[in-house]
Amino acid sequence: MGLGSYLIYIALLLIIPMWAQAKVKSTYTKFSKIPTSSSMTGAEVARKILDDNGLYDVQIGQTKGTLTDHYDPRKKVIKLSDGIYHGRSMASSAVAAHEVGHAIQDQQEYVFLKFRSALVPIANFGSNISFFLIIAGMLMGAMNLFLFGIIFMSAAVLFQLVTLPVEFDASNRAMTQLISAGVIRNNEERDTKKVLNAAALTYVAAALVAVAELVRFILIYLAHRD
Template sequence: MGLGTYLIYFALLLIIPIWAQSRVKNTYKKYSKKVTSSFMSGAQVARKILDENGLYDVQIEETRGMLTDHYDPRKKVVRLSSGNFHGQSMAAAAIAAHEVGHAIQDAEEYAFLKFRSALVPAANFGSNTAIFIIIGGFLFNQMNLVLLGIIFMAAAVLFQLVTLPVEFNASSRAMTQLVTTGIIQNNEERETKKVLDAAALTYVAAALVAVAELIRFVLMYVASNE
């Protein structure tokens, strides 16, 4: 690849995640101002859906930060950022329901969630060390080291790819639960789905960037061995 191609490539690697994050923040900001017809806070939404699914042992906690919401499968806790914990907006309801979707996946032993959890150690190691191993391999002309780094990077990329069905499934469960429990009405479904779709974009963007980087290093490795 020429210098111009490299510049375009790296620009895309920067632009895609920034664009996805911007989309999430703008969508969240817009729908955090629209209150649901049920007037339930995110914490109430999460509790209602958990109870409807018999997950009485799963706790709900408030956590600091913005959009720091997550489900902790080890402690069986749904953690909601302050704005979503107390907020009665469509955004708060959507995000709370999404995180509860992960709790339901955990309870049902959803295959992709279990697979992703099993990949965590290898993915963390690959994310933290692969790039340094690859660069070191190229600097010292040790192609076996480059290949080892690529394998570690592949584990991290696989984690990103497996995350996609996990997140999409959690969002699908969230929409179903929000509707069947009466938390949102028919005229609110479209707007609530926009929040979930925007959030999913961040995972898609991360996966695209990870795959692109892996392919680039694989091609460099192949070229170095020709």
């Protein structure tokens, strides 16, 4: 790979995640100003969908930040950021329902969610140590060390790939639940999907970057081995 091509490659790795984040923020900002016909807060939406699915033991709490919403399967709690928790917008309803989608996955033992949870410790370790091994292998000319770095990186990349079906499934469940619960009406479905699709872009971008980096290091390893 020439210098020009390499610079373009690095630029793409930086631009793709930045573009995805910008898309999420702009979409969230736009639809956080548009109220739903039900006028329910994100917390009320989450509670209704949870109760409709018999998940009375799952609690709803608040967390600081913007779009820091998440579901903690260990504590059985959905953490909503302040804007989502108190908001009565399409963005608030969509994000809250998405996190409930993860709680429903947990209840139904959705296979990809279980697989992703099992990968967490391996992926965390792999992402932390892989670059050290790869850099050390390159500096020392120790390709076996370089290969171990690739193997550990593969675990982190696998986590990114498994995250995709988990997130898309949660969004599909969110749409179904929002409609069945009467939170949104037919004319609001299109805009709600835009919010959910924008959020999914960040995971797609992260996966693309991770796969691209892994492939690059594999090609470097193969070139040096030959």
